Amino acid sequence: MKRRDTLGLLAVLLKAPDTLAAGSQANIVAVRVWPAQEYTRVTLESDKPLAVKHFLVDAPHRLVIDIDGLELSPGLRDLIGKVKADDPFITGVRVGQNTPTVVRIVLDLRQPAAPQIFTLAPVAAYKHRLVFDLYPKVTADPLVALAQDGGKPAGVAAPPSPASPAQRAQAAASAVNDALGELIQKIERPAEKPAPGRANLPSAPVPSAPVSTVPAAPAASAPPSAPAASKPTAVPTPAPAASAPAVSAPPGPAAPRIDQLIIIALDPGHGGEDPGAVGPSGLREKDVVLAVAHKLRERLTANANIRVLMTRDADFFVPLHERVRKARRVQADLFVSIHADAFITPQARGASVFVLSDGAATSAAARWMADRENAADMVGGVNVGAATNDANVLRALLDMSTTAQIKDSLKLGGEVLGQIGKVGKLHKPRVEQAGFAVLKAPDIPSILVETAFISNPDEEKKLRDPEYQDQLVDALATGIARYFAKNPPMQRKRSATL
Numbered sequence: 001m002k003r004r005d006t007l008g009l010l011a012v013l014l015k016a017p018d019t020l021a022a023g024s025q026a027n028i029v030a031v032r033v034w035p036a037q038e039y040t041r042v043t044l045e046s047d048k049p050l051a052v053k054h055f056l057v058d059a060p061h062r063l064v065i066d067i068d069g070l071e072l073s074p075g076l077r078d079l080i081g082k083v084k085a086d087d088p089f090i091t092g093v094r095v096g097q098n099t100p101t102v103v104r105i106v107l108d109l110r111q112p113a114a115p116q117i118f119t120l121a122p123v124a125a126y127k128h129r130l131v132f133d134l135y136p137k138v139t140a141d142p143l144v145a146l147a148q149d150g151g152k153p154a155g156v157a158a159p160p161s162p163a164s165p166a167q168r169a170q171a172a173a174s175a176v177n178d179a180l181g182e183l184i185q186k187i188e189r190p191a192e193k194p195a196p197g198r199a200n201l202p203s204a205p206v207p208s209a210p211v212s213t214v215p216a217a218p219a220a221s222a223p224p225s226a227p228a229a230s231k232p233t234a235v236p237t238p239a240p241a242a243s244a245p246a247v248s249a250p251p252g253p254a255a256p257r258i259d260q261l262i263i264i265a266l267d268p269g270h271g272g273e274d275p276g277a278v279g280p281s282g283l284r285e286k287d288v289v290l291a292v293a294h295k296l297r298e299r300l301t302a303n304a305n306i307r308v309l310m311t312r313d314a315d316f317f318v319p320l321h322e323r324v325r326k327a328r329r330v331q332a333d334l335f336v337s338i339h340a341d342a343f344i345t346p347q348a349r350g351a352s353v354f355v356l357s358d359g360a361a362t363s364a365a366a367r368w369m370a371d372r373e374n375a376a377d378m379v380g381g382v383n384v385g386a387a388t389n390d391a392n393v394l395r396a397l398l399d400m401s402t403t404a405q406i407k408d409s410l411k412l413g414g415e416v417l418g419q420i421g422k423v424g425k426l427h428k429p430r431v432e433q434a435g436f437a438v439l440k441a442p443d444i445p446s447i448l449v450e451t452a453f454i455s456n457p458d459e460e461k462k463l464r465d466p467e468y469q470d471q472l473v474d475a476l477a478t479g480i481a482r483y484f485a486k487n488p489p490m491q492r493k494r495s496a497t498l
């Protein structure tokens with residue numbers, strides 16, 4: 001390695017000095033930081049691939065990155081100003097010229113991190129990318145996060161269980177029915193104030209309480225949270241004293257147990273390095289679908305028995321298979337992916353609902369859309385090198401037969417399409433099918449909603465309008481409620497380390 005570098009350098013030195021300067025140095029074109037509770041990504045974009053070495057230092061925690069063939073430049077120094085004060089992982093950045101050809105970046109870390117560092121070849125509008133993903137060493141249990149969602153901790157103050165299993169089952173069933181009735185009522189008579197505040201600002205950081213939303217963030221002192229994927233043991237009878245999270249409001253008298261909850265996975269498409277489609281006036285798909293998802297979450301969780309898992313709740317990239325995995329880890333009852341894509345012609349308009357196909361796509365347009373969505377990982381920047389055994393197992397699982405899932409998904413899609421058709425135009429009057437990677441959970445009814453064509457100037461304008469977003473959210477929520485009314489969710493054996 002070293003020797004070859006030296007030989008390479010010798011070869012270059014034999015050329016004229018000006019070609020040395022032009023040929024060997026890379027130039028930074030852009031630096032980007034994507035902070036999120038789940039992980040913070042730092043991207044250095046350059047006109048040539050960068051060679052990098054890194055190591056971790058303890059006390060205080062730091063990540064040191066040495067980049068070969070690079071000179072300190074104003075573009076690189078920009079990195080320092082791009083780290084936000086409330087970044088969950090990075091407290092500061094230092095950049096220096098370590099040797100004449102090596103730039104050293106030191107990231108001061110807020111917590112011990114498990115970094116993933118990898119490069120991406122040019123794709124879409126991007127040149128070469130060097131990516132540092134900072135993950136926490138201890139990841140949060142998504143079920144715990146869900147249970148604490150909305151300040152209504154599930155399971156924490158569960159009423160004492162009725163005596164017999166039959167009574168318990170009946171209690172659970174009626175809880176679910178109550179939840180559905182309540183949901184449908186709420187939807188048919190929407191609340192006067194839809195509280196648009198937070199939902200309109202999807203990427204705004206929440207500086208006051210980053211810790212409260214992710215229980216295991218500074219996990220050093222927290223009790224070891226069992227990995228959520230581990231065996232779902234018997235239905236937990238939680239111990240209130242030990243588990244009540246300090247940040248939550250006191251539990252209400254009727255807090256539901258986690259095994260009685262309806263869990264809906266909402267999947268705002270794209271995010272982070274992947275903007276999705278961009279409208280003629282600059283509206284980005286990733287922002288508008290996040291705003292819609294936040295509103296939908298608020299609408300759905302007005303019901304105490306519903307929890308929403310967001311596959312992303314901020315502006316960061318989540319690989320497609322990871323979105324599916326998150327939904328499966330909490331045994332979601334539904335998966336709803338939200339998009340607003342572009343088409344080649346600005347005339348294309350109307351909403352569409354897609355489900356998975358087990359063979360050919362139902363139309364060329366559906367296939368085109370699936371190919372487009374499936375390319376998100378390339379643009380967003382997935383670390384292919386980190387493909388673990390888990391990921392391979394998951395991939396095999398996702399290729400399994402999904403006939404029953406498709407059947408349920410078509411029912412859900414039909415309900416949602418029917419409601420969306422009342423709000424705006426439909427692109428096609430029926431649910432379409434194609435091989436969308438994100439819809440492949442074999443056991444969760446899954447739909448992908450293209451809310452509108454952001455490439456159409458009229459539809460872009462509508463998507464930007466909070467009132468139209470509210471109508472869309474009404475339609476989605478009503479479609480979901482109607483699906484549950486006809487297809488009540490199964491009792492699940494969920495367990496969380498509560």
Ligand SMILES: [Zn+2]
Binds near residue numbers: 277
């Ligand atoms: Zn999309």
